Amino acid sequence: MCTENAKFTCPEPGKGCQYWHYDIGSKITVTHDGVSTEVKLHVAPSEYTDSLSACIGPLHWFNDWPRLIAFIELWRRQGTHTFLVSVQSVSKSVQQVIDYYVDKYDPNFKTFYVSDNLEFQHCIFWSKSKYTFLGDVDDFIYIRNRSYNYFDYLEKWLAEKSDFGALKFSHVGLTFRPRIVENPFIYENFLTFDSFRNPITFDNWRFPKTIFLTKAVKANWVHYPNEYFLGKTAYEAPKEEALHLHGRYDFDLREDINESSKLYPDVQFFEPNKIDNTLKEIGAIVREIFHGETPEYRGALAHDAVERCRNTGWSAQSGCLEPGVSCFDDLFPLDHWVLAEPNEDGHYVII
Numbered sequence: 001m002c003t004e005n006a007k008f009t010c011p012e013p014g015k016g017c018q019y020w021h022y023d024i025g026s027k028i029t030v031t032h033d034g035v036s037t038e039v040k041l042h043v044a045p046s047e048y049t050d051s052l053s054a055c056i057g058p059l060h061w062f063n064d065w066p067r068l069i070a071f072i073e074l075w076r077r078q079g080t081h082t083f084l085v086s087v088q089s090v091s092k093s094v095q096q097v098i099d100y101y102v103d104k105y106d107p108n109f110k111t112f113y114v115s116d117n118l119e120f121q122h123c124i125f126w127s128k129s130k131y132t133f134l135g136d137v138d139d140f141i142y143i144r145n146r147s148y149n150y151f152d153y154l155e156k157w158l159a160e161k162s163d164f165g166a167l168k169f170s171h172v173g174l175t176f177r178p179r180i181v182e183n184p185f186i187y188e189n190f191l192t193f194d195s196f197r198n199p200i201t202f203d204n205w206r207f208p209k210t211i212f213l214t215k216a217v218k219a220n221w222v223h224y225p226n227e228y229f230l231g232k233t234a235y236e237a238p239k240e241e242a243l244h245l246h247g248r249y250d251f252d253l254r255e256d257i258n259e260s261s262k263l264y265p266d267v268q269f270f271e272p273n274k275i276d277n278t279l280k281e282i283g284a285i286v287r288e289i290f291h292g293e294t295p296e297y298r299g300a301l302a303h304d305a306v307e308r309c310r311n312t313g314w315s316a317q318s319g320c321l322e323p324g325v326s327c328f329d330d331l332f333p334l335d336h337w338v339l340a341e342p343n344e345d346g347h348y349v350i351i
Contacts, residue, residue: 092336141209165217168235180247
């Protein structure tokens with residue numbers, strides 16, 4: 001919700017919503033169109049574990065289960081302890097992936113927010129880890145000194161900078177050859193994970209992504225925190241040390257990127273002497289997730305439908321877009337969806 005004026009209108013293009021802080025009691029009542037519901041108050045931890053949590057942006061009409069598996073496997077093998085996921089609408093195949101990794105997820109207070117600024121803020125309160133990353137399933141942080149995992153690298157910065165609050169990682173384009181998802185999609189080829197053998201980095205400027213000291217952040221944003229407690233601040237990791245690798249869907253479609261495009265040839269996700277066994281292990285995990293059956297992949301269909309719907313919405317909108325409603329007819333027939341629905345025993349609250 002935008003709280004910049006009493007009418008709660010959408011912000012102008014290029015401007016975000018201001019986040020307001022309130023001190024509240026033990027109960028929260030949310031009222032919408034005359035219907036009220038009481039929501040549990042989630043209290044931020046007073047102590048944090050020596051770990052890293054990855055907070056993934058809302059999974060909304062999300063059915064790209066191969067990329068979700070790639071994200072989880074690459075991040076957890078660098079020491080990520082917990083994955084925090086907001087589920088609004090996912091395919092049954094994505095739900096199977098989430099169910100398999102359920103021990104990595106916090107099962108409580110999963111809430112979908114239509115307003116992104118609330119989602120960004122929510123990660124601060126949800127995370128019980130000393131450090132938290134906020135991003136999407138196509139974001140990867142890469143530490144070029146392979147003797148460090150994520151946590152140890154952040155601890156080095158914290159020890160050196162007394163006002164350390166967050167670390168920004170410069171954006172670098174990422175794709176794979178072969179691609180994680182080739183067209184046509186062949187399940188047995190995907191299971192080899194040969195794409196992980198050949199990451200291709202290329203020059204592409206965008207905003208950085210950030211891992212932050214959870215207790216230090218007062219107001220968050222998708223790329224980096226906007227406000228800190230106790231005079232903390234953000235630092236930038238030198239590209240010589242670490243990178244934000246961004247494997248966008250549309251980067252895979254580019255035909256001009258190939259072996260000669262490699263900006264950082266040293267980028268390899270696994271040790272050469274261990275990669276064969278590691279990729280076999282990940283392939284075995286995927287078979288276990290789907291109980292030996294062959295799952296369907298309809299990610300490209302949904303992606304294209306979202307793009308068409310969004311473009312239509314932007315050109316016609318006179319107020320706030322409602323993606324969960326306006327794209328429903330276009331997307332619902334394209335896959336078998338699991339939708340978050342409020343119920344007394346559920347962990348989802350639709351607001």
